[in-house]
Amino acid sequence: MRRSLFAAIFFVVACGVPGAIPPSSPVPSVSPAPSPSSSPDGRSLSLAAMQRVSATAGFVSGWTGTGLGLARTLDGGATWKKLTIPVSHLSELRFIDANVGWAIGFADRGQQVGCLQASSAPPCRSVVLRTDDGGLTWREVLSVPVGQGGGEMIHSLQAIDAAYAWVVVGDQSCPAFCGSELRGTTDGGTTWRTLYQGRVGPVRLASPRYGWIAAYGPSGIDYGADGGNVLVTSNGGATWSATLRGQPIIALEATDLQLVWALARDGAYCTASNCEKYELFRSDDAGATWKSLGNPKNQVASACGGGQLAGPLFASAARGWMGLNLGAGGAEGTGGLLSSDDGGATWRCAKVPANVALLSAADPDHVWVEGDDRTGSGASQIQSSDDGGRTWRALDLGSLR
Template sequence: MRLRANPVVVAGVIGVGMPVLAAGVIAGLTVDDGGSGPDSTHAAASAKPTTAAATTAPDAKPVATTVADPEPVGFQPDSINFVSAGEGWVLGRSYPCPSGACQSLRHTTDGGHTWQQVSLPAPLREAGAHDGWLKFADARNGWIGVGNKLFSTHDGGTTWREADIETDALVNGWSLTVTDDSVHVASVQPGERTVLFTSPLSRDAWTGPTEIPVPGAGGPHPTADLKVAGSRAWMVVTNRGQEAARLVDGTWTPWKLPCGGNGPADWHALSEKRLVALCGRVGPYSDGGTTTRLMTSTDGGVTFTETGQLSPTLTADAALIAADATHLVAAVGERLLTSTDGGETWTVGYTAPDRNWRELSGEFVTETNGFVILARPGSTQLATTMLTTRDAGATWTPVVFD
């Protein structure tokens, strides 16, 4: 059985699902679990002040009054995940809410044409963070991460419970990845130890940590990101720069990333041998390039070659959404670009109303049908919108939730 499996990353640009994985990788990823075998930084939103006219007393200097942007209302989507062409979920926040932001879940069984609200237990509903995400392995088994808490369901979202996992697992920029029969949490522990915790898909039985030989990248807020395809896996730790390792034949070895020490803005393992990466992320450790470009590997990441250019300038925010090796969508700043030839040529399918929007989450459910969630982090509370395409990214339409 082949599953959609890419990590959902907390405090890191997230990738999006694509078909990968075989159960044979598990032995190389985890300790024994007794035989049973979660592009996007969710930045905390801050007020965006505007200066208003002030009443001035005689001989007094003018006093500026700040007025915050209007807070969002209704349902604000944050994270999307499908397990088939028809069935998927969207996690978001509902306003107004007595606790500020209430986590809210929507479910579809018709490919996103209609959405139904799913009730959540109070501890999850009232978690209140702006960095919530979700990941389902199949129609029954799923996970929601909010802040430093992880919740799981094993009955299709009817009930949720907080995962019984070691406290140190949910530190720094931890991420969650689903494989054929297991779910993995990757994190960087104190002392810059990159580790994995593992549980079977169908129940909460976490084991670990299993140490992965990737340093913490030399900074205070590392993010660990695991991706798996077939019998191979790749681990990237992002902080001031990026460090990485790859698993081949059951052994982890250092992995030289493309794009210089900054590493790629986003990357995906489309198969055991084919990897794609977006280069052109601004930062102090760049590879000297001046454009945003697609790099492709056909040997499991050993070497990369440039296969397309997306923008003549560098960008701080870029993410890649792949339906397959041929149909790609990239969120570069406020624009959505689409390619139907594996990244050689790109056209603009959508431009956001202003330059403050960026990609939070996205996924294709078929080679032509997909979704993307865009965020405007300048608001007092993170404002988001979800778009859908039925033509591989050539055009996009807003999704309206009741």
Template sequence: MNVNYAWVAFHGASDPLGTYKVIRTSDGGVSWNITTITLTDADQGQAGIDRPHFISPTNGWISIGKAEGMQHSSMTIFHTSDGGATWTQLASSFSQSSGLPMSADKNGISFANNQDGWATAEYPGSTPWLYVTHNGGTTWQSQSIPQPNGQQAGTFTTTPPVFFGQNGILPTQVYYNSPNIDLYVTHNGGATWTSTTLANYNADTFSALDTQHVWATQSNGTAIYSTTDGGTSWHAIGNTPQPISELSFVDPQNGWAIGQSTSTPQLYHTINGGATWTQINYTIS
């Protein structure tokens, strides 16, 4: 993968219910092509589409889901093998044969390779909610992971894991009496996961540069937290000008963030690891 490739998924204001668009570029944004995905499942209304997840210029997945209430949600997963020109439905929580349940407020998927992928969600219980596929997303099953260190039960929010070869991290928000964050780590491609250290921070947006350097933003707040030792210790390092919806670091010092604006999203840049942020003025032509 390189800077020439990008994908954006959305539901347009004038698009029919159950219809979604994926636009793609392979020349750094000089030109874009568009593809339409149509849900064929029973429940098409007001579903949200996740960001596309690609592991190569041709091989990618995307999920579409809708909250159904009472800690339940639908999820339908599509796959492309031609860079996003066409998409094929693989699995749906409306089909029992897929193994994807309706339970839990699902929030996304990610893949480590062509076969192994994970689905994550918010769910109350004794252990975090995590589902895994070993056949490219066609069928799914629950993956058992241990309780966080020092935590017996609560509401757990797992977010899609990030992999660096066989090593990976699974950012998790843990809430019981007070909010905490925990990084689960794997060194065997996701076969097993180990809790690190609970940190008493309320965070829900994460950016991982590698298995050691991870940043998190405060839920509905402006604080930025970071770890440089893979989650063993966390520190509050600064504040953004407003609450953040997206966060991405490209090295230990340089990162970008998008504000939670309801009108024109604000873009911010840091050159000191998140300690201070500067607004970047931009235009879209």
């Protein structure tokens, strides 16, 4: 499986653990980026999701109104083909290979009718889609009408093959995303069943039987018994056991059935552009025991400064990355990219690529990272590496605008 991470709420896909890679700490080099451009009607490209599936194949999707639904490359990003989608936008992508894929989409009401506006038009819906031909055609396998808040009702898509997938579904009665359940399918989306009911954040499916979720108590993403807890299942979601307790977990990652990471963040130390207090945990026994790896930002403060972490994303037991971006705030700075070659024990940070919010790795060498141009256009830019992040080149997305 290929690996992706989506900052905002969340996360990563894929399995398979290549051998450990010797540590190295070169200074990354980056090829000049193409000048950010807009479409003829002035729209800037803003990516919702991306996934690098192999050295040559990958997919990107754009938000509603940017002119991009979905696009595919089969030559490492040298050229792109736009693909038609049956919804307004795709917010998450999970491709198993260049042909088989899953996606979360949002279908608006069309005709400039708002989701909460009184109208005879069909309601807005969040949907799960499946493709078997590389995104040329899609079929809808799950649909949930939007709730009172009008926002998207499905997030945190995980898929390990054409049959097994998880998603988190919201509570339609809530004015905001305050209630949810974990649903799973074992037959490619033909049927779904509830695996866990309650407040669910990030999830990580590693095999048909093994997976982890962050479940929140009455206090939400917080410390203590009423805060966040990592739960693990070894029987496909039939039963759950609490492992890492009382931590404000915002991201989960795993490279196999044993090696798991969890990232906690103290929201009291956050602004719109920066968060200071993180703690990264790692388990080598499927979550039975955990070791704190400390705050990655403390190791890189002098190199990259402030920002919010997106991640972690690990492509092997040793090699991983985290994005550093300035979020929705207007703070000055570059953000950057954190990298580790020892399983997250130590981190280094480079200011280029800058302001990284989305990450995807096909393997330890072939990586994409995305950030937006904060010099004026706000357009998304993708940097591609074929050597594990030692060097980077900018992909030309001009044809997608």
